[in-house]
Amino acid sequence: MxxxxxxxxxxxxxxxxxxxxxxxxxxxxxxxxxxxxxxxxxxxxxxxxxxxxxxxxxxxxxxxxxxxxxxxxxxxxxxxxxxxxxxxxxxxxxxxxxxxxxxxxxxxxxxxxxxxxxxxxxxxxxxxxxxxxxxxxxxxxxxxxxxxxxxxxxxxxxxxxxxxxxxxxxxxxxxxxxxxxxxxxxxxxxxxxxxxxxxxxxxxxxxxxxxxxxxxxxxxxxxxxxxRPRSEFVARFIGGTNILKGRRSGDQAVDWGGIKLTCGDGEFAAADETAVSIRHHDIRIATNAPVDGLNWAPGAVSRQVFLGSHRDYLIDLSNGETVRAVAPPDVAIPKGQPVWLQFPPEHCRALAQ
Known part of the structure; x- marks a missing residue:
């Protein structure tokens, strides 16, 4: 009791x-x-x-x-x-x-x-x-x-x-x-x-x-x-995260401005429109085009800040969206350089509200 x-x-x-x-x-x-x-x-x-x-x-x-x-x-x-x-x-x-x-x-x-x-x-x-x-x-x-x-x-x-x-x-x-x-x-x-x-x-x-x-x-x-945040508010308030908003596409995927994101966790909203949360440190940054794998998107570095324990990146994607990602301090990618981002499905969490 x-x-x-x-x-x-x-x-x-x-x-x-x-x-x-x-x-x-x-x-x-x-x-x-x-x-x-x-x-x-x-x-x-x-x-x-x-x-x-x-x-x-x-x-x-x-x-x-x-x-x-x-x-x-x-x-x-x-x-x-x-x-x-x-x-x-x-x-x-x-x-x-x-x-x-x-x-x-x-x-x-x-x-x-x-x-x-x-x-x-x-x-x-x-x-x-x-x-x-x-x-x-x-x-x-x-x-x-x-x-x-x-x-x-x-x-x-x-x-x-x-x-x-x-x-x-x-x-x-x-x-x-x-x-x-x-x-x-x-x-x-x-x-x-x-x-x-x-x-x-x-x-x-x-x-x-x-x-x-x-x-x-x-x-x-x-x-x-x-x-395991249940809402967009909780995801934003606890820790750094990106909220990616799109329309449901199939059982476990979201169409995010032409980029298909497969979600390995969470609960989709009842309506077609839904949001996906992914933490800054869970996004992978690559300077070469991927050979295989899910949830890749091309973009370019618009800002990079050295913060001692890591580097903080702002990246403009080809679909017009901007996301934040972090990388180890020795990963120094200059502003303007093209990159590829992966949003690992296991770290993409659908949000019901």
């Missing part, structure tokens, strides 16, 4: 629907990322779970208890949840130890119990040497770890994180992704994590829930979402 259940959850402001009949089941101890662009409804969904916002429709159940419904709302302080915001929200006049201990103090624990629990969480979060420092004396990554420790020390049933790494620079963000996953593996709290960063979601999550315009587009593991 799921621990957190969202059932037909909706939130509207006047005529504007921000969360539109979202249903989601989260197993106890799982880390679930709500992923999507700004305005997709992910933060509002999190605030609904936290109890900061009342739903217009649907229900939220945690541990079998109804916490939110249009006529029933349990206040945030009675939900046994901890929430971490984009800002660290640390008390500037308190030390690291005092910040982490604050939630235990207002719960009335003894000084001995508080010290034991705070010392333990500071050790796990690698903050023990910083216990007597103030927030102004810490780096951004250290402050974020203090925020995490403060949320975890009260032993919540559910941990909620709202873009917790958005204020960090790129290097610290990458480091903290793994730190959040490490702490989750240590404590196994049921966690809902909101982010717009696909790498963050893929690094931390057991399940990624891709949201768009207030609805869930697709939910699954990082590998499932990346390799």
């Amino acid at each position: 799921a621990f957190v259940e969202l059932s037909q959850l909706s939130k509207s402001y006047g005529k504007l629907t921000v969360v539109d009949r979202v249903s989601l089941s989260i197993e106890k101890g799982a880390l679930v990322c709500l992923l999507g662009p700004s305005g997709c409804g992910k933060t509002t969904t999190l605030r609904l779970v936290a109890g900061f916002v009342d739903p217009t429709g649907g229900e939220i159940r945690v541990g079998g208890r109804v916490l939110s419904a249009p006529d029933v709302t349990t206040p945030p302080e009675r939900r046994n949840m901890s929430m971490i915001f984009q800002s660290y929200a640390l008390w500037p006049h308190m030390t690291v130890f005092e910040n982490v201990a604050y939630g235990l103090s207002i719960r009335g624990l003894s000084k001995a119990d508080i010290k034991t629990r705070v010392d333990n969480i500071l050790s796990v979060a690698k903050l023990s040497p910083l216990a007597e420092r103030y927030p102004s004396e810490l780096s951004g990554g250290q402050q974020q770890r203090v925020s995490l420790a403060r949320a975890l020390v009260v032993e919540p049933e559910t941990l909620l994180l709202d873009e917790p790494l958005s204020n960090l620079d790129a290097n610290l963000r990458e480091e903290m992704r793994f730190e959040i996953r490490r702490l989750h593996d240590q404590y196994r709290y049921t966690t809902i994590y909101v982010t717009h960063d696909q790498a963050e979601a893929m690094t931390t999550a057991d399940v990624i829930v891709v949201m768009n315009q207030g609805r869930i587009e697709q939910a699954g593991s990082a590998e499932d979402i990346y390799k």
Whole structure:
């Protein structure tokens, strides 16, 4: 049985629907990322779970208890949840130890119990040497770890994180992704994590829930979402991809502006018009005409950029379409040179929507 259940959850402001009949089941101890662009409804969904916002429709159940419904709302302080915001929200006049201990103090624990629990969480979060420092004396990554420790020390049933790494620079963000996953593996709290960063979601999550315009587009593991997108939106949002639009031609093929593409995966749209997704790195570039094989198309290089680990190509094809492809850094093809591209059938995925 799921621990957190969202059932037909909706939130509207006047005529504007921000969360539109979202249903989601989260197993106890799982880390679930709500992923999507700004305005997709992910933060509002999190605030609904936290109890900061009342739903217009649907229900939220945690541990079998109804916490939110249009006529029933349990206040945030009675939900046994901890929430971490984009800002660290640390008390500037308190030390690291005092910040982490604050939630235990207002719960009335003894000084001995508080010290034991705070010392333990500071050790796990690698903050023990910083216990007597103030927030102004810490780096951004250290402050974020203090925020995490403060949320975890009260032993919540559910941990909620709202873009917790958005204020960090790129290097610290990458480091903290793994730190959040490490702490989750240590404590196994049921966690809902909101982010717009696909790498963050893929690094931390057991399940990624891709949201768009207030609805869930697709939910699954990082590998499932990346390799088997069900819609054009998911394919574009997770990883670099080309969306090739054409008309169905036979059981497994699409006529893409005169180029026949055989698709080895996916589901075709009900109508004749359909789309095909293929990742940039799955396209093969050749400077000589192919002898055999499926899904070849002639073109010419219109742009080439060296990016260290690879080269990024923009290629104009004979049917008037333009696609992006990547190649190893030692494959240097100058602008204007004719090339042949292969779209391997096993990497061409038909999209139903």
